[in-house]
Amino acid sequence: MEILFLxxxxxxxxxxxxxxxxxSFADQKPIPGALEAIADYASRGYFIVGITNQAGVEAKHKSQESCIAEQQHTLKLFPQIHSILFCPDFAGNECWRCYRDKAWDCSGKYPNLIGTYRKPGSGMVQHIIISNEVYPEDCFMVGDRPEDEGCANAAGVEFLWANQWLKAV
Ligand SMILES: [Mg+2]
Incomplete structure (x- = not known):
């Protein structure tokens, strides 16, 4: 299996x-080209997972519930994204996994990852790599900020900048 981290x-x-x-949770729309790029990777068999820092929860800009609703809305906008991991705190101690119809705290599944969940820490990516028993070389990550690149580097996963990835399809 090959994994695309977004x-x-x-x-x-x-x-x-x-x-x-x-x-608010529904205040979102796809960036031009993103639906097509995701569909292209999905058609080539990639397992696609969203990875997002959401310390706005700890900062009280949004509630945990609305953060979950926001990720679930994204899963509706992008049918080929399998699930989304988010880190709601600045210390990187927590990791939540969202599916279309449920969400749960998976922070403690791999205790050695606690403290590394917030990007540029690689905990969220490592969580998926470990649980799916894949090699980092079979994965890559797309992002628009240095913390995404840092996360990919820390996980040993190839990194691609979003603007290049969107243009490539
Ligand atoms: Mg970003």
Whole structure:
């Protein structure tokens, strides 16, 4: 199995409103080209997982519930994204996994990853690599910020900048 890790904000989704950040769970739309790029990778058999820092939860810009609703809305917009991992805290101690109909705290599944979940830490990526028993060489990650590149490097996963990835399809 090959895995494509996707940063979300600024890589595949952006606010529908004029705001810099998503203001409510449904305030989001695909970045032009993202649906096509994802469909292309899905058609080539990639398992696709979203990886997003969401310390806005700890900062109280959004509630845990609305953060989960936001990820589930993204899963509706992008049918080929299998699931989304998010880290709601600045210390990188927590990791939540969202599916279309459920979400749960998976922070403690691999205790040695606690403290590394927030990007540029690689905990969220490692979590998926370990649980799917894949090699980092068979994965890559797309993102728009240095912390995404740092996360990919820390996990031993090849990194691609979002603007190049979107143009390549
Ligand atoms: Mg981003």
């Amino acid at each position: 940063d979300l904000d600024g890589t595949v989704r952006k606010p529908k409103s004029a705001s810099k950040f998503i203001t």
